Amino acid sequence: MAYLRPADLAREHGISPQAVRNYERDGLLPPAERTDSGHRRYTERHAAALRAYRALVPAHGYSEGGAIMRAVVAGRLDDALAAVDRSHAELLRDRGTLDAVGEVVSRLAKHPDGSGRAPGTNRPFTVGDVAHRLGVSVATVRKWEAAGVLNPRRDPSTGHRAYDADDVRDAELAHFLRRGRHPLELIATVIRQVRAAGDAPALEATLADWRRRDTARGLAMLTAASLLSDYLSSEKN
Structure with a gap:
């Protein structure tokens, strides 16, 4: 398995490695494995989670986007889908x-x-x-x-x-x-x-x-749904 550093995930989105660590701390990414020296080892699954979360924000807002991603990462899929449904209803x-x-x-x-x-x-x-x-x-x-x-x-x-x-x-x-x-x-x-x-x-x-x-929000919801689906698929692999 190819491992990724915080900097590798950060580069794709133009954010700092510390932001990636903060996302993990806040439950927006699944916990990373650690090396014997304590360094994080991310995988493509973490990269998919980060893409999904970053897409959820313009679609659902920071608060609701975060709630959706935390629920998904914690395995509370029904809660996540209910939050998505609320945004669509709105x-x-x-x-x-x-x-x-x-x-x-x-x-x-x-x-x-x-x-x-x-x-x-x-x-x-x-x-x-x-x-x-x-x-x-x-x-x-x-x-x-x-x-x-x-x-x-x-x-x-x-x-x-x-x-x-x-x-x-x-x-x-x-x-x-x-x-x-x-x-x-x-x-x-x-x-x-x-x-x-x-x-x-x-x-x-x-x-x-x-x-x-x-219209822009509706399109953002489509993108977020696709990337969230990618992340859920990566969990099964």
Whole structure:
């Protein structure tokens, strides 16, 4: 069997030999054999483990990638696969959010200024006004507020809710997304993104960036899965 030094493993990834030793110490690589003089003797199995861990980080993040690799090295394969599944579920949820944002961008773009503000919303609206405008109950509008979808200010003299043009736009977008059966938690996320972006062009640019990042993460997950499979195969040899 050909043995490898820490420096041999480190060279492939452009890291220090000490980083390799730290990975072993932290349970990210299987324990290495030692020579009589105490030097580590790594094998191709360790090299496969290091490749897998380094690929897991961009795919799942440092914390989750580390948890996956430690579980694999410790022989807790089901725990590792459950962590992988959680990341895939998270990415799927993100894609659902992006689809909802895409629907909102299309709707906002129909307005001349790209803001999504409908005419006639310059004055403050009451919760009853908003409910009537949308054809829903006051209780529904309040439920959206409780879920974080809407955040109207309060009239300091009466304590009543006062919806401005942006609040009415958010309510209309929420109503639109609810008709598409999107959950309130997702809608709240989308509305926060709309508020942060300000208008359709800015939101569209942000959306394109989010999609690129999700695509890159999905591809990284494929690479990590392949290298993790290589490591698991090396354990059997």
